[in-house]
Amino acid sequence: MSVLQAEAPVAAPAEPLRRNRDFLMLWIGAGISMLGLRAGTVAYPLLVVWQGGTPVAAGLVSFAAVLPQLLVQLPAGVAVDRWDRRRVMVACDLVGVLAMGSVAAMVLHGSLWLPLLMAAAFFEGSAALVYRLAERAAVRNLVRPDQLSAALGQNEARGQAAGLLGGPAGSGLFTLAGWLPFGFTAVAHLAALVTLLLIRKDLQEARTVEPRRVRTEIAEGLAWVWQQRFMRAAVTLIAGSNLLFQILALALVLVVKQHGGSPLTIGLIGMVSGVGGVAGALAGPWCMRRLPMSVLICGTLVAWALLTLPVAFTSGPVQLGALFAGMSFAGALVNVVAGVYQVQVTPDALQGRVTSVFALASSGMNSAGALAGGLLLSALGTRTTVVGVAAAMALMAVAAVLTPAIRRPPQ
Incomplete structure (x- = not known):
């Protein structure tokens, strides 16, 4: 009497990274957002100088844009670890839309109010900083461990490409119309928001520790x-x-x-x-x-x-x-x-x-x-x-x- 041995199950082939829908949605949305951010950053001093502002005013706006890197960095890390990352990133995109939309509207109105421009630069810079931290933390929850190096390599290449293209994009759009770089950045944040909402997986593991003081x-x-x-x-x-x-x-x-x-x-x-x-x-x-x-x-x-x-x-x-x-x-x-x-x-x-x-x-x-x-x-x-x-x-x-x-x- 013979016994037929069951064949060992064949493992399904691993899904390549290019077919990982959730990772692609995050990668594309964050890339568009980074391109918009770079274009807007390049356009700040151009706007001030071409609207008759002084070099000091241009420097103040540029300073406001980078100030979050020193003031917001560590509290932003707490926010990314404490709260739901998807909601944090949605909030960041909304802040970016409002900040850059307000600058575009101000330029279309034909006025330049330095305090508003500095505030928009600071809030958009802060939102972009928090968004980047949350996106980096989320990646390993969307890809397999053996794909992590490839995923982060693609993220780094995307960042380099955004820096490469964002400068010419910002100055080129400004040449066409002063409000365009900021309107483009607002639309970029909106596009990133849409792709974020299309992601199905959770962007973090379940939280088991209750929030404590921010300093702690x-x-x-x-x-x-x-x-x-x-x-x-x-x-x-x-x-x-x-x-x-x-x-x-x-x-x-x-x-x-x-x-x-x-x-x-x-x-x-x-x-x-x-x-x-x-x-x-x-x-x-x-x-x-x-x-x-x-x-x-x-x-x-x-x-x-x-x-x-x-x-x-x-x-x-x-x-x-x-x-x-x-x-x-x-x-x-x-x-x-x-x-x-x-x-x-x-x-x-x-x-x-x-x-x-x-x-x-x-x-x-x-x-x-x-x-x-x-x-x-x-x-x-x-x-x-x-x-x-x-x-x-x-x-x-x-x-x-x-x-x-x-x-x-x-x-």
């Missing part, structure tokens, strides 16, 4: 990062490299100007650099499958040092574009590496707060780097300052290689 929850996020040796070292490296790149960005402007270049030259170099960033973001998941994280991080710092030094001795737009594209490639790649690790190891209930700690370190050093860059370039000159930046980057690479937490990160 911020301290919890800071303490968690401090207890992770690798994260502690990574925050330090991120902060240091951002400070150096702000100095380098200002040096680029002076290099181009001193050799007879124009603002268009700087814009073209920025576009080439952005292409390098997109390529680096897309290459991130591929590199992570083949190289250890320590090699990628230390290698990035070495590459930055090697690519920075020639900036001090060249003025050709093609050469400068290639150098900055290489730096952006390495930077986007390491952003993916660090981002994947952070999202993987951080508990879902701490995602917003931990990401906000990294973002605060980044934005804080951006401000310090802009100030330090002006002082150093005035005192030492362009070439000496850039050589110093390259040397500092090399020292950071050596420090990373010698730091056990970076050399042997936890798996």
Whole structure:
């Protein structure tokens, strides 16, 4: 008597990321929102100057737009971890629609009221900041663990592309009509809201801890990062490299100007650099499958040092574009590496707060780097300052290689 053995069930093929409807809705909506934000940010100073405002007024509006990075960052992390992420993101899109819609209406009316423009810039910047934190925290709830690196790589590439296209879009729309960049940004927030409402899955795990005082929850996020040796070292490296790149960005402007270049030259170099960033973001998941994280991080710092030094001795737009594209490639790649690790190891209930700690370190050093860059370039000159930046980057690479937490990160 024979017994027929039942065939083992065949596992269904994994759904590719491009067919993950919920992830695509989030990815597309956030990308449109980021493009609108970039276009509006570029248009702020154009609006003030072309409406007869002073450079001081233009600076005040730009300051209002970036101020949330310092004031709102840590409380925003608490909001993302405490409340329903979908509702938080819906509220952010609504704030963006109202803020940018009010600016578009003001320009159409033919008036320019500086306090309203500053308030709109601040509230839209705050909403965009909270939205980005919530979106990053939500990704791992929409994709399989083995797809996380690819998903975050696509997010990084999307951000690089939005930065690349947003500047020309903002200035181009402003050329057509002063209200258009702000109307476009309002519509972009509305489109992001629609895609968000189409997502079916929950964007966070069930909350099991009752909300506490905001200060207590911020301290919890800071303490968690401090207890992770690798994260502690990574925050330090991120902060240091951002400070150096702000100095380098200002040096680029002076290099181009001193050799007879124009603002268009700087814009073209920025576009080439952005292409390098997109390529680096897309290459991130591929590199992570083949190289250890320590090699990628230390290698990035070495590459930055090697690519920075020639900036001090060249003025050709093609050469400068290639150098900055290489730096952006390495930077986007390491952003993916660090981002994947952070999202993987951080508990879902701490995602917003931990990401906000990294973002605060980044934005804080951006401000310090802009100030330090002006002082150093005035005192030492362009070439000496850039050589110093390259040397500092090399020292950071050596420090990373010698730091056990970076050399042997936890798996």
